[in-house]
């Protein structure tokens with residue numbers, strides 16, 4: 001069930017020069033959290049940041065009442081979050097949105113770029129628990145953008161691409177050799193990241209007639225269907241990404 005909670009900053013752990021993990025403690029809402037869900041975080045004490053900012057869960061710990069988020073500092077709100085200190089309070093509304101589909105005993109491919117990798121640790125765990133064979137492919141500009149490799153290894157085979165070739169295969173995520181197989185034999189592909197990357201992954205999935213789910217990161221304001229700021233055009237008309245997403249079957253999108 002949706003809650004508004006005041007949580008305490010437990011830790012901020014920087015992973016590279018622009019990304020960090022934000023751990024918050026004191027949550028009573030962790031039981032309901034599934035991969036794909038997100039939270040709306042209120043960024044206090046910044047005159048220009050009025051609206052809450054949406055973030056997928058990176059993970060949660062039911063025993064410790066803890067939720068964590070992966071944050072890429074790209075603007076005022078995300079940068080402000082990176083300046084918080086242990087013990088500071090943050091107000092969050094959560095869990096929001098829908099979830100990824102979790103099949104059983106299938107072969108699945110997870111593709112994530114940029115901050116789009118955030119929901120995939122939980123997704124990998126849920127997929128492995130249902131007997132799926134999981135392959136995880138992440139992409140970035142350079143080696144320091146490739147994160148959570150060890151965590152992903154617990155749930156499947158891990159591959160990566162970097163644009164400068166400093167780690168994994170050189171090139172864009174969609175240029176990885178996985179996609180060069182003529183018989184791409186996945187039952188389901190998941191994608192989250194920059195829209196161009198998700199559209200390219202969706203195109204490959206359609207070409208090979210593979211089911212595909214994309215988690216959209218449209219700009220949001222309210223997070224619960226009131227402001228219509230997150231509208232996405234679909235084959236059935238406009239939908240709110242915050243309430244009817246963020247996860248969409250790509251065949252329902254007008255991409």
Ligand SMILES: Cc1cc2nc3c(=O)[nH]c(=O)nc-3n(C[C@H](O)[C@H](O)[C@H](O)COP(=O)(O)OP(=O)(O)OC[C@H]3O[C@@H](n4cnc5c(N)ncnc54)[C@H](O)[C@@H]3O)c2cc1C
Pocket residue numbers: 038049053054055056057069070071072073074075076077078079115118119216217218219220246
């Ligand atoms: C469902 C959902 C889940 C998300 N999960 C994560 C996550 O796990 N980790 C993470 O780091 N980010 C995530 N995001 C994106 C995150 O919400 C934005 O980066 C954040 O709101 C930017 O706030 P800001 O104040 O720093 O940027 P602003 O100062 O508001 O904007 C800086 C620049 O970024 C652009 N921008 C702002 N929001 C977005 C967006 N959503 N997509 C593309 N460009 C944007 C603005 O137009 C502007 O050009 C998610 C977004 C959604 C909708």
Ligand code: FES
Pocket residue numbers: 219220221222223224225226227228229230231240241242243
């Ligand atoms: S963010 Fe307000 S309707 Fe979706």
